[in-house]
Amino acid sequence: MTAIAPPIPPLALDTPGALSIRGLNKHYPIDGRRLPVLQHIDLQVQPGEFIAIVGASGCGKSTLLRLIAGLETDYEGQMQLDGKPIRGPSLDRGMVFQDHRLFPWKTVFDNIALALKHSRLDKAHVAARVNEHIALVGLQGFEHAYPHQLSGGMAQRAAIARALITQPKLLLLDEPFGALDALTRVRMQQELQRLWIQQRSTMIMVTHDVEEALYLGDRVIVLEPRPGRIRHVIEVGLAHPRERNAARLQSLRQEILGQLLSQAGH
């Protein structure tokens, strides 16, 4: 059940961010019929764990994250974060999308500050927290830039800062680097790993890049399409930060690619 070599020191029992999913089913109504999208998903995520999810496109990865985020509330089964059932969006679950989803009419600073609107902090505290998070993702000097003035990687950094500023127990990432060029992607993966080690929050990341999943994930979950089911759970078992071309990652990569390709004919 547990990782072969725990990637991070054992966590105190009260560390938040434990996600429990039991018997999750999700249907979408299509042409008056109920199309199963996710079937019998069981997943226990430890506090501070990094889960990577891979699977063919259309197999329900985004749907799973949207369910956990609370953006979809119509499902069967149980989902709990730290024992509390998930019924809708909450500030203890953050989400980053493939498109950065920054508001184009707000500057980087204001986009990030918007996430704190709910907490009704005074201006000085908001400014301090926002600047701290801008520094955290390395966007100093771009506080007053509008999203269209940023590169894809910078916009995604801003989106990550916005998601982290509320200090969510669980951060959901839906192919966050999918639209970036290869070099930027590698850099962003390192940054994300650094943030994760710093923040210690639980993270679940969907990706179609198997290497990315293996580089970041404590466990890699392989989904199978139509309907989406968990086909395999792979314990990576290497400490962070990792060597990109470690032999174990190479062999796991072959294994996962093999599993994904064997689905393709199906």
Next chain:
Amino acid sequence: MRRAFNGQPLLWLLSPAALLLAWALAANSGAFPVQLLVPPQAVYHSFTELLVSGELREHLVASLSRLGLGFGIGAVAGMAFGTAMALSRNVEAFCGPLFHCVRQIPSIALIPMFILFFGVDDVFKVLIVTKAAFFPVALAACEGVRAIPRAYFEVASLYRLPLRSLLTEVALPAAAPTLLTGLRIGLSRAWMVLVATELLAGDIGLGQLIEMSRQMLRIDLVMVGVLLIGLIGFCLEGGFHLLEKRLLRWKPL
């Protein structure tokens, strides 16, 4: 075109200057009766006379206050109705077809009926202006609100944005580009139809200045009115463009 405009700020003066020159040459050539083709200097002279006597001011105040009132009411009502239609299926179902039908009636076509109902005074003029502003604004508000991507609302709900922020910081700016275009079109139409109502009836206003001057065969004063109407319309639209540019400075060019 925009680039030439920016690079050479005075280039645009060329065409009005050429027109003015042609007008001056033709009018002073003696080929046309002076009562019909008044030379520019005479028009300018009449303009300063009207200005000094304070008569022009009265006409301007009358026209612009009707415009302000009618456009204000029409724009506010249009935004409210357009938003309601975008958000509520019931409003759309009950009022949509009627709205889209009445929208097709040119404001000018309503003038005779409105005169019968409301007389020829300010009420009728303001109402016609209100109608002219209402429809483009309502349409723009409806389309602007409907086109707000669902993704924006998802982000707002993820961060539990308070309703006030949701409306003023997300929904309004998202709909603003469409809405502002609608307001600009509404303002321009309102101005044009106002002049038409003033031409037909009343005792004061720029349109009435033209009509009274025509009856007295004072073509110079007619020209003053016509030129002012064009100039004011140009300034209104230009001012609105500047406002749009300022409010939408976040948009990529």
